[in-house]
Amino acid sequence: MSGRANRLADGRIGRFGVKARVADLDTFSAEAFQGDMGLTSPRVPSEVANPDGLTDDLRPGVDLSDEVVRATAGYVRRLAIPARSGLSAEGRRRYEQAGCSGCHVPSMATRADFPVAAMAGREAALYSDLLLHDMGDALADGIAGEGIATEREWRTAPLLGMRFFRSFLHDGRARSIEEAIRLHGGEGSGAAAAFEAMSPADRAALVDFVRRL
Numbered sequence: 001m002s003g004r005a006n007r008l009a010d011g012r013i014g015r016f017g018v019k020a021r022v023a024d025l026d027t028f029s030a031e032a033f034q035g036d037m038g039l040t041s042p043r044v045p046s047e048v049a050n051p052d053g054l055t056d057d058l059r060p061g062v063d064l065s066d067e068v069v070r071a072t073a074g075y076v077r078r079l080a081i082p083a084r085s086g087l088s089a090e091g092r093r094r095y096e097q098a099g100c101s102g103c104h105v106p107s108m109a110t111r112a113d114f115p116v117a118a119m120a121g122r123e124a125a126l127y128s129d130l131l132l133h134d135m136g137d138a139l140a141d142g143i144a145g146e147g148i149a150t151e152r153e154w155r156t157a158p159l160l161g162m163r164f165f166r167s168f169l170h171d172g173r174a175r176s177i178e179e180a181i182r183l184h185g186g187e188g189s190g191a192a193a194a195f196e197a198m199s200p201a202d203r204a205a206l207v208d209f210v211r212r213l
């Protein structure tokens, strides 16, 4: 595995977004308000233009204060990882055996000096290394230039609340956990092959483990 951190123009490491394009949740929230909802704020003050080049909002000034953006990000930051139960030792063994944990790293520690005391020095069972991996041509999106990420590179998707998902991978092309695994190319192709080589019972144990994460 040769994952790499998405180093942004300002030197920080990107961790949020499918290409780890954004370094912090305040920025991510401001960009989502603007890009997804058309709501501008001091960090992202430009209106989104429609296809004719017109902006849809003639109101002068920004729509939201930075305080609202930071409060929204603070809420998202504190959302708990969905509760997990029934994870089997057998499933975990198969997960390790297939090499999933090489990228979907079970746990990472937060910084000891993280500014929110309740979240400092804590283990977070993300099941991701938050690094970029080359996932091959079939998953490439033709978009480069998000930090250092190439068109074939994706941030290891955290495996959180998988039981609530109805579609998987960055564009939702996979309809099941099995299909998502089989579509791992590039650096992920070894794990996909190891999964394929397992007995049906071992595959089922692995998938059941991932579904409960």
Ligand code: HEC
Pocket (backbone or CB within 6 Å): 001, 018, 095, 098, 099, 100, 101, 102, 103, 104, 133, 135, 139, 154, 155, 156, 157, 158, 159, 167, 168, 169, 170, 171, 177, 180, 181, 184, 187, 188, 191, 192, 195, 210
């Ligand atoms: C080389 C690193 C790597 C390995 C090894 C790997 N994955 Fe992934 N995985 C990724 C990346 C990167 C993505 C995101 C790809 C995308 O969105 O197109 C991903 C996406 C997924 C998803 C979809 C999650 C979502 O939010 O849609 C699942 C499920 C998954 N992996 C499970 C597994 C399992 C199970 C294994 C072991 C059999 C495995 N992965 C091995 C890197 C890896």
